[in-house]
Amino acid sequence: MTLTSxxxxxxxxxxxxxxxxxxxxxxxxxxxxxxxxxxxxWEAGVDNAAQDRLSTIHRVTFVMPLPxxxxxxxxxxxxxxxxxxxATFVNWxxxxxxxxxxxxFATLAVDTATYFDVYPEMSVxxxxxxxxxxxxxxxxxGEALAKQFGWSLGDEVxxxxxxxxxxxxxxIEGIYVATKKSVDRAQFLTHWSYLNDSLPEGQRDMIGxxxxxVTDASRAADISAAIDTKFDDQDVxxxxxxxxxxxxxxxxxxxxxxxxxxxxxxxxxxxxMLILGNTIAMGVRERTHEYGVLLALGFRPKHIxxxxxGEGLTIGLLGGGLGLLxxxxxxxxxxxxxxxxxxxxxxxxxxxxxxxxALALGMxxxxxxxxxxxxxxxxxxLDVITALRRIG
Amino acid sequence: xxxDTAAASAAQSRVGKKPDTSEPTVTAKRAPIIVCRKIVRxxxxxxxxxxxxxxxxxxxxxxxxxxxxxxxGSGKTTLLNLIAGLDRPTAGTLTVAGTEVSAMGxxxxxxxxxxxxxxxxxxxNLIPVLTALENVELPLLLTSLGSSERKKRAQIAxxxxxxxxxxxxRPQQLSGGQEQRVGIARAIVHDPRIIVADEPTGExxxxxxxxxxxxxxxLNKEFDKTILMVTHDPAAAERATVxxxxxxxxxx
Numbered sequence: 001m002t003l004t005s006x007x008x009x010x011x012x013x014x015x016x017x018x019x020x021x022x023x024x025x026x027x028x029x030x031x032x033x034x035x036x037x038x039x040x041x042w043e044a045g046v047d048n049a050a051q052d053r054l055s056t057i058h059r060v061t062f063v064m065p066l067p068x069x070x071x072x073x074x075x076x077x078x079x080x081x082x083x084x085x086x087a088t089f090v091n092w093x094x095x096x097x098x099x100x101x102x103x104x105f106a107t108l109a110v111d112t113a114t115y116f117d118v119y120p121e122m123s124v125x126x127x128x129x130x131x132x133x134x135x136x137x138x139x140x141x142g143e144a145l146a147k148q149f150g151w152s153l154g155d156e157v158x159x160x161x162x163x164x165x166x167x168x169x170x171x172i173e174g175i176y177v178a179t180k181k182s183v184d185r186a187q188f189l190t191h192w193s194y195l196n197d198s199l200p201e202g203q204r205d206m207i208g209x210x211x212x213x214v215t216d217a218s219r220a221a222d223i224s225a226a227i228d229t230k231f232d233d234q235d236v237x238x239x240x241x242x243x244x245x246x247x248x249x250x251x252x253x254x255x256x257x258x259x260x261x262x263x264x265x266x267x268x269x270x271x272x273m274l275i276l277g278n279t280i281a282m283g284v285r286e287r288t289h290e291y292g293v294l295l296a297l298g299f300r301p302k303h304i305x306x307x308x309x310g311e312g313l314t315i316g317l318l319g320g321g322l323g324l325l326x327x328x329x330x331x332x333x334x335x336x337x338x339x340x341x342x343x344x345x346x347x348x349x350x351x352x353x354x355x356x357x358a359l360a361l362g363m364x365x366x367x368x369x370x371x372x373x374x375x376x377x378x379x380x381x382l383d384v385i386t387a388l389r390r391i392g
Numbered sequence: 393x394x395x396d397t398a399a400a401s402a403a404q405s406r407v408g409k410k411p412d413t414s415e416p417t418v419t420a421k422r423a424p425i426i427v428c429r430k431i432v433r434x435x436x437x438x439x440x441x442x443x444x445x446x447x448x449x450x451x452x453x454x455x456x457x458x459x460x461x462x463x464x465g466s467g468k469t470t471l472l473n474l475i476a477g478l479d480r481p482t483a484g485t486l487t488v489a490g491t492e493v494s495a496m497g498x499x500x501x502x503x504x505x506x507x508x509x510x511x512x513x514x515x516x517n518l519i520p521v522l523t524a525l526e527n528v529e530l531p532l533l534l535t536s537l538g539s540s541e542r543k544k545r546a547q548i549a550x551x552x553x554x555x556x557x558x559x560x561x562r563p564q565q566l567s568g569g570q571e572q573r574v575g576i577a578r579a580i581v582h583d584p585r586i587i588v589a590d591e592p593t594g595e596x597x598x599x600x601x602x603x604x605x606x607x608x609x610x611l612n613k614e615f616d617k618t619i620l621m622v623t624h625d626p627a628a629a630e631r632a633t634v635x636x637x638x639x640x641x642x643x644x
Contacts, residue, residue, distance in 0.1 A: 001526045001542075003533055012521040293517040296478055297531050297578075298506020300499065384478050388513075 003303065007310030011318075013283060018315065021279045025319020025368070026326060028272035029360050033327040035265040036356040037336075039258055041347045044182050049244035052085075052217040053118065056210040056227055059237040062249065065091070065206035066236060068196075071111075073230065074212055081230060083223040087212035088114035091192055095159035095168055097149060104343070105145055107159065107188040109195040118211050121180040122187075128153070128174030136194045138173035144185035144348075146175050147341050159188070164195065181349035185340065211243070269363055272319075277371035280312050284375040291379055292387025301380035308376035309369055316368025320361040327352060327360075425454035425585065425618050426475055431484035433470050433641075444470045446641035447484070454585070457612040457619045459632035466638045468622045469590060475620060476588045477505045489585050506534045510579030510617070512608075514591035516571040518563040524550060524574045525559040531582040549577040553607055569600025576607055580617070587611065589621040593628050605631040 001009075011018045058064035074080070074087035088111045095107040112133045116122060124132075124140055132138040141151060151157060155172045170190060178185050196204050214223050224240035231238045241249075284291075291304050336350035428450040435442045444467045452458055460468045473479040474486055477493045486494040489508050496504060518527045528546040537545070550556050553573040563571055572592060579587050589608065593601035605628055611617045612633075621632060629635045637644040 001522070001529050001533070002539065006522075006526075006530075006533070009521045009526075289517070290519060293511075293513070293519075294530075295502070296476070296505065296511050298502050298534050300502050385473055388478075 026322035029323025053243040055246040056240040068205040088118040089207040091208040094163040109192040124176040132173040139170040140174040142185040273367040281375040288390040295384040305376040305380035312372025320364025424451040426452035427487040458634040459629035462638035510584040510587040512589035514594040549581040
């Protein structure tokens with residue numbers, strides 16, 4: 001036996017209370033990990049955005065369209081912008097599943113010739129890519145979306161139009177897989193030309209935004225400025241930004257929710273600390289007589305304080321460890337997989353980051369230690385005779 | 393040589409002392425190990441001063457087994473606490489085992505206690521989450537002894553009190569008498585010169601009480617421990633070599 005093992009053994013004084021406290025701590029850690037993983041997954045798109053990819057949108061808002069001819073001035077038929085390597089364009093279509101309308105996924109009408117050149121992290125078999133390009137009503141979908149709705153190659157799919165009303169018929173020609181975790185694995189990619197040709201004359205030849213890669217990421221700011229300057233004196237002005245900035249703008253509306261979640265996760269840890277502090281304080285009160293005995297035997301107040309803090313750290317470590325032990329299978333195997341498969345548009349990659357796991361365990365131990373400080377101080381101030389007289 | 397004697401010899405040789413079983417009582421002829429001079433211990437109740445010990449003088453020779461008796465509130469436990477270094481006198485000087493404890497600071501007093509005093513409590517006061525062996529080992533955690541040596545000494549102490557076969561039992565698995573014997577093993581494991589016992593038989597039946605008192609007698613006679621025992625029990629006091637009576641803070 002050592003002073004450390006004696007400190008650890010102290011958690012056995014009241015097993016029921018210790019177990020309940022450890023379980024309570026574990027639940028708090030589980031909640032913390034879930035919230036932090038959600039935030040991390042939500043922000044994965046920002047964190048993992050390509051450094052060399054720019055997005056050009058309408059100067060007012062990305063909801064407003066740009067003329068298709070703008071794209072031709074990037075590196076197409078009408079001209080070239082210095083520093084731009086490859087460019088493509090995208091239009092937000094906003095289709096829905098005709099039956100499962102509430103299950104969101106992104107439907108994009110894209111330029112089939114260039115889209116996968118600009119987004120190489122979306123990998124599709126060459127023969128399927130060729131088949132898609134050949135079929136104006138062809139669609140390439142993400143693997144998560146295929147799993148979500150049970151779609152497979154060759155399936156005829158009818159989607160419900162929202163921005164562009166009507167029933168839209170497609171044939172699944174390919175399924176892409178993501179090679180980076182930031183990629184939405186639940187997109188539905190269609191031909192822009194099919195959409196454009198289906199629209200009334202007055203609505204044609206408009207695109208949502210232009211995405212372009214640059215030859216030198218360190219010049220991204222200069223190239224962005226050059227793009228916007230190019231369209232300054234035209235009928236529609238543009239705003240060009242990095243993909244990261246655009247993603248942040250998309251998430252901007254959710255920032256308040258994210259901030260609130262962030263605070264909630266800290267509040268949970270605060271509550272956990274108070275519960276631990278109360279439990280440890282109860283233990284100290286009940287064991288006042290025992291501490292009196294130890295003091296009589298020659299143990300010093302610093303020993304008593306160390307025992308109390310050690311007990312807190314042990315409970316924190318057990319609770320934190322148990323919390324992570326529960327979190328991993330729940331998130332990695334259960335909830336995370338479900339979210340990726342069913343809400344891939346929001347959470348393309350839902351997995352516990354190592355930093356979150358380390359932070360959770362570290363906070364459990366540190367906060368438990370902090371929670372034990374006041375009871376430890378009280379215990380260290382006990383008068384030996386008073387403590388020996390105290391029963392129960 | 394029976395097992396207990398062997399254990400006793402082992403314990404004695406470890407601490408460098410020779411057992412003396414031939415001399416039953418040597419108290420009166422030896423130098424005092426506890427010297428109290430005009431000891432006063434006062435407490436304040438509201439604004440009223442209460443002198444629990446009133447200019448008390450006391451000499452206790454080394455190697456004696458003394459019982460301290462008196463009615464409740466007479467100052468027995470207060471005197472015991474002072475001698476054990478748990479408390480300090482309001483006035484007077486108190487010298488125990490050659491050290492003036494009345495002048496010591498908290499840290500020095502705690503260290504002195506851990507080396508000089510063995511405690512036997514009325515309610516045994518064993519730590520419930522520890523085994524008998526671990527409870528006995530507790531005072532040795534404050535020494536520089538290694539783990540295996542601590543364990544060996546704790547085993548010897550348990551052998552001395554006849555509980556070697558219960559060393560892995562927790563307090564709740566022991567009878568009251570056994571718990572008190574573990575308490576006594578804890579009191580002697582670090583080889584203190586003085587054992588203070590506050591009502592050591594107060595929680596025990598007659599048979600267990602007799603066993604505990606016999607053990608204390610052995611520690612006094614065979615191991616030359618000075619024992620100061622507070623008791624209300626006349627039968628327990630009879631086992632001591634000297635019985636002192638205290639009333640209203642003064643020795644009678």
